[in-house]
Amino acid sequence: MTNAHMFHNLVVTMRRRTLGHEILIEGVGLHKGGPAAVSIQPGSDGIVFVKHGLRIPASPENVVDTRLNTTLGKSGVAVSTIEHLMSCLWGLSITDCELKIHGEEIPVVDGSALPFYTRILGAGAEELPGEVLPIRVRDLIRVEDGESFVEAAPGDFSVTYEIEFPNPVIGRQLYVYDGSNYDTQIAPARTFGLLSDVEKMRSAGLALGGSLENAVVVDGGKVLNPEGLRFPDEFIRHKILDLLGDLWTLGAPLESRIRAYKASHRLHIALAKKIHEAYRQEGR
Ligand SMILES: [Zn+2]
Numbered sequence: 001m002t003n004a005h006m007f008h009n010l011v012v013t014m015r016r017r018t019l020g021h022e023i024l025i026e027g028v029g030l031h032k033g034g035p036a037a038v039s040i041q042p043g044s045d046g047i048v049f050v051k052h053g054l055r056i057p058a059s060p061e062n063v064v065d066t067r068l069n070t071t072l073g074k075s076g077v078a079v080s081t082i083e084h085l086m087s088c089l090w091g092l093s094i095t096d097c098e099l100k101i102h103g104e105e106i107p108v109v110d111g112s113a114l115p116f117y118t119r120i121l122g123a124g125a126e127e128l129p130g131e132v133l134p135i136r137v138r139d140l141i142r143v144e145d146g147e148s149f150v151e152a153a154p155g156d157f158s159v160t161y162e163i164e165f166p167n168p169v170i171g172r173q174l175y176v177y178d179g180s181n182y183d184t185q186i187a188p189a190r191t192f193g194l195l196s197d198v199e200k201m202r203s204a205g206l207a208l209g210g211s212l213e214n215a216v217v218v219d220g221g222k223v224l225n226p227e228g229l230r231f232p233d234e235f236i237r238h239k240i241l242d243l244l245g246d247l248w249t250l251g252a253p254l255e256s257r258i259r260a261y262k263a264s265h266r267l268h269i270a271l272a273k274k275i276h277e278a279y280r281q282e283g284r
Helices: 083-091 114-122 195-203 234-250 265-282
Strands: 014-019 023-028 035-042 047-051 054-057 063-065 071-074 077-079 097-102 125-132 141-145 148-153 158-164 172-177 192-194 216-219 257-261
Touching (some): 014 035, 047 077, 234 257
Parallel strands (some): 192 216
Antiparallel strands (some): 014 125, 023 035, 035 097, 047 054, 071 077
């Protein structure tokens, strides 16, 4: 897969792509903490999650929950925490594949998109007949909640994301991403949480599979992971990873200047839904 990380900032029209052969990724599930596995198979019908025999296409319309992660659902069947896998598919410009969930959850791997990226890259890519037109944003589309917002403006692809946490380790971080070098700049950035929040989630029976093996955990002025951070600004890079995954539910590259401030999966998906509504007439 030579042009694996496409230059999304330069993309005009891209060929549909799937992976060369099936792969199986195993690990633990984030929420229940049990064994989890997903097989990723070549396909030609967009990105489709399959669970308990039910097919759920990755589309903003099928997102049913964005509280802690991005969850797709249909007819009472839900697939949670799709965003890191979706992000890596964006990074590899994979437009078509089937993701079969064995059991309840997608494996959390190391909390980043890198293990998914490496495995799918290893399977190679196949070009499919047909092309995907980018969604060319012509007017500003914005969603906000208090001071938080995400917006898509006309222009070449770029993402500018800023976060501000009272925690001194995270603090204020800003990152401008031009769409290149996803594998080295974005994919390795792990999910993160404050120890106090992790404790709250666990007492509510959530994030039972979460550990220092698959998340950066911050307590006061300290990173608890013995290996430390992968980047000094790993936190904001992970926010960009999440945003790219959430927006890839649109199934087409965005030709747009995207800006986000203190946003969340909820706002990312709200933006994707608005873009989907605005441009669906154009055959997507
Ligand atoms: Zn994430």
